[in-house]
Amino acid sequence: MSYNYSEGLSPYENKGKVGLKEVFESEESVTKKVKELAEWVRSANHVVVHTGAGISTSAGIPDFRYDYHKCSRGFVLHEFSIIFYLNKSSYMSGKYLDVFNVLMLLPFVNRGPNGVWTLEKKGLKPEVNISFDDALPTKTHMALLELIKARKIHYIVSQNIDGLHxxxxxxxxxxxxxxxxxxxxxxxxxxxxxxxxxxxSSVGQKCLNVPCPSTKVNGRACRGKLYDTILDWEHDLPEKDLKMADYHSSIADISICLGTTLQIVPSAIVKNLYNSQRSWTETTS
Structure with missing residues (x-):
């Protein structure tokens, strides 16, 4: 079960703020802001999306920080904690593509399970907890895929380990x-x-006691062992993934953050690096 991921990690105190409350906006406000976002995306040269646990709660996978989730067609702060970092001088007229309808898929969210760390603080566990094998991509995942295919989003940086992307x-x-x-x-x-x-079956980059099936150039077996790729709290981040995330974030004129409060390193660092290099506007709704 997906809750077992959190249970499998080492004890760690610095988990940031938990017990956060949802914030809702009117449909009129949401539509207005999505139209504005669509124009930004159309005119941008390089768009990067940062995703966190909030985009997977409607698949039945618990997030970590929020207190209670209910249905909303609005941009829920929990589901879509959207932060736009903009280099306002870089707006250019690009090839027109109607991304508004795709972006409007994002607000259709279902009720999801409460935050794991919020419940943990209360001595409770999530009531809803689907297995990673059974979880399916949400409308947010599918909307992001369509925008990638349309070359309106150029890269995704994710903190999620659920495999839904x-x-x-x-x-x-x-x-x-x-x-x-x-x-x-x-x-x-x-x-x-x-x-x-x-x-x-494990987390924390542990040995699975499964031999690597690959062979060397000379035809001999690799003789290595397979490990899970899930980081524990103090593990180094995957070098290639971090390098690519850093590169794409550094050249982005728009970064869209969905379902993450960016409290945990390195995502918090990426945000601060971007802030130091770009003028930016923060929008949550």
Whole structure:
């Protein structure tokens, strides 16, 4: 079950603010802001989306910080904690594409489970807890995929380990998964990665006692062992994913943050780096 991911991590005190409350806006306000966002996306040269647990709660996977979720067609602060960092001088007229209808898919969210760390503080566990194997991509995942295909979004940086971005059909070269992926295993010798149909049985980059199936150039077996790719609190981030996230974030004229409060390193650092280089506007709704 997805809750077991949190239970499998080492004890850690610095989890940031928990027990956050949802904020709702009127449909009129949401429509107005989505139209504005659509214009920004149309005119941008390089758009990066940062995603967190909030985009997967409607799939039945608990987030970490929020107190209670209910249905809303508005941009819920929990589901879509949207922060736009804008280089206002870089607006250019680009090829027109009606991204408004795609972006309007995002507000259609369902009730999701309460935050794991919020409940943990109360000595409780989530009532809704679907397995990673059974979880399906949400409308948010599918909308992001369509915008990637249309070349209106250029890269995704995700803190999620649920594998839903790749399940949606997103190609691996369009995403950095900073905290790992429950469906990807990695060899400790040749460093090759393997995508599985079922979620790994462990977290914390532990040995799965499965031999690497790859062979060397000379035809000999690799002799390495496969490990899960899920980071524990003090683990180093995957070098390639972090490098690509840093690169795309540094050249983005718009970064859209969905379902994340950006409290945990390195996402908080990426935000601060962007703030130091760009003029920016924050919009939450």
């Amino acid at each position: 790749l399940k949606s059909g997103l190609l691996r070269n369009y995403i950095s998964e900073l905290h790992g992926n429950m469906f990807i295993e990695k060899c400790n010798v040749c460093k090759r990665q393997y995508v599985r149909k079922s979620a790994t």
